[in-house]
Amino acid sequence: METYTFVAEEKARIDKWMSEQSDWSRSQIQDWIKAGDLLVNGQIVKPNYKLQEGDEIVVTVPDAVELEVLPEDIPLDVVYEDEDVIVVNKARGMVVHPAAGHTSGTLVNALLYHCDDLSGINGVKRPGIVHRIDKDTTGLLMVAKNDVAHESLASQLKDRKIKREYIALVHGEVAHELGTIEAPIGRDTNDRQRMTVTDKNAKEAITHFRLLERYKDFTLVECKLETGRTHQIRVHMRYIGHPLAGDPKYGPRRTIQLNGQALHAATLGFFHPRTNEWLEFEAKLPADFEAELAKLDKIEKTR
Known part of the structure; x- marks a missing residue:
């Protein structure tokens, strides 16, 4: 087991403040509080305890x-x-x-x-x-x-030598044929299961996109990753106002009939680790993705 020590810098509810200072979820922190694995000034507290500035929090994380x-x-x-x-x-x-x-x-x-x-x-x-x-x-x-x-x-x-290109169907009409989204991504402090564009505890994130096809109410784009942050394409496309179709976490509820986001890792290239030969592979869109595209009305062909 490992022990971590924190000193409160503000007045706040303990589980919320601790989740913002770490990668631990509020539910995990609450479990540790109930089990007596988290102490404040050496004392057991309740999950809704309100921290005071200067409080010392000691967390003993049980062995996994x-x-x-x-x-x-x-x-x-x-x-x-x-x-x-x-x-x-x-x-x-x-x-x-x-x-x-x-x-x-x-x-x-x-x-x-x-x-x-x-x-x-x-x-x-x-x-x-x-x-x-x-x-x-x-x-x-x-x-x-x-x-x-x-x-x-x-x-x-x-x-950044790996080639990773994705095909995504996004909501709305993307205005530009080409674009680059350069916006740092970090964990959403209001929902630990989501990522967001933020300046707080964030990492550099860069996505390049190219328009492939326009449809009524949707656009098909190719996204090329320069960095590889969690949910990067999903977060970046939402950030510019074009969330992925079918995305239950970052997109609208009313969308296409697909069991999950319309996102496909279509191209992957890398240098072979033994021979240093460049290898590049492509994968066609899955049948369910193709079926949803076939239902949409094309506006104009751009490729």
Whole structure:
């Protein structure tokens, strides 16, 4: 277990203030308060305790119970595979790695069944996972089969050498043929499950977009990631007034009949970690995405 100490800088409800100072959710903090793992000035308090300036908060985080991640015979759309790397075309609805609420049926469970070796850099819950795409985002994902490959691919991501292009259907008519959104992204202090454009505890985020097709009330765009923040495309397109169609977290309720956001990782390119050869892959839009596009009325063709 680990112990963390904070000193209150303002008067505020303890669970809200603590969630703003950390990556912990309010519900997690409330659980620790109830279990006596969070003390204020050495005393047990209630979850609605109002902090005073100078209060000392000590949190003792219990050791995590490690999940047992088991291989599962789940079909995979493998686009490329060799002794170092696997590239898969992930289906909508599949979580990338086990987490609270998703301990099975994930891409990692499927990968463990599919192959004997995955890199161990990210531990037992995320073996081989170099980058992620959201549960309801479809498309290409690269996975490392050994630590050397993992380090190479992670370094390429950090140095912005990986090519990642997405196709997204967004609400409204995007005015410009080309554009760049450069706006920092951080966690939404009012909802820890959401990200937002903010200057508080935020990281640089850059998305380039190109218009592909105009429809009545919608626009199809290609988005190219320069950085890779959580929910980046979803947050950035909402920020400029064009949230993704079908997005339950960042978009309007009334939208297309798609089980999740209309976002597809269509192109992925990287230097092979062993040969340094440039590899580039493309994945067609999934059938449900194509079916929704077919229902829309085109305004003009731009590609």
